[in-house]
Each structure stands twice: as C-alpha cells, then as structure tokens.
Amino acid sequence: MSMMDKLKQMLRGHESQADQGIDKAGDYVDGKTQGKYSRHMDTAQDKLREQMRRDQGNPPQT
Template sequence: MGLFDKAKDLAAQHSDKISQGIEKAGDLIDQKTGGKYADQVDRAQDFARDRVDDLGGRDGADPAGTHPTEPHPPAAPDGPPPTS
C-alpha cells in the first residue's frame, strides 16, 4: 500500500473531522480579516472539502450536511481581463 492509498484511507475514515477543521480554519480567517475575503474563503473551503471527498471516495455525498454537494459556478476573476 502506497502513501497515496494510505491518505485515501485516512481521508475516508476521518472526513468529518477534516471537514470540521476546514470550517474552523475558514471561520478563523474570516474573523481575522473582518470577513473581507469571505467569498474567497468560502470557495477555498468548498474546494478543500471536495478534494477530501474525492480522496475518501465519497462522490460528493455529505451525510453531515456541512456543505453543498452541487458544484459552484466558476468565480469571476478579480481585476480586468488579460490582454493578448
């Protein structure tokens, strides 16, 4: 069993705790920044949870109801579009 397989197993076994940690980290960032980056933090939290779900083989299922399972539309880029 390789390192990646071990990570997948651990993610599957502890996905609820990992999700709680992601939530707490995002809340701390929101608190420290006064919510200035709340949208970006929320997107990062969703991305991190989705990666944990992928590792754990949960296929987007969220029995704890901690985050939506529907994919989010792509975020609008910050600033002007690049010029060619």
C-alpha cells in the same frame, strides 16, 4: 511517500473532524480579515471538501 499522501492517510476515517477543521480554519481567517475575503474562503472550503470526497472515492456533491 509524499506529505499529501501522509495527510490523506491520516484523515481516513476522520472525515467529520477534517470537515470541522476546514470550517474552523475558514472562520479564523474570516475573523482575522474582518470578513474581507469571506467569499474567497467559502470557495476554498468548498474546494477542500470536494477534494476530500474525491480522495475518499466519493463523487463530489452538487
């Protein structure tokens, strides 16, 4: 079992906590870079959320 499979398995049932973690990580990076890369972080956060929904069997939200 790959590391990604293990992570996906651990996140099942904890989607809201994972979503909060994504927000917290993005805020942390924004704080450390003084918002210099906030646009890129927003894109990365959106991609992570989209991937989580896809892995859960839900279509991406548009």
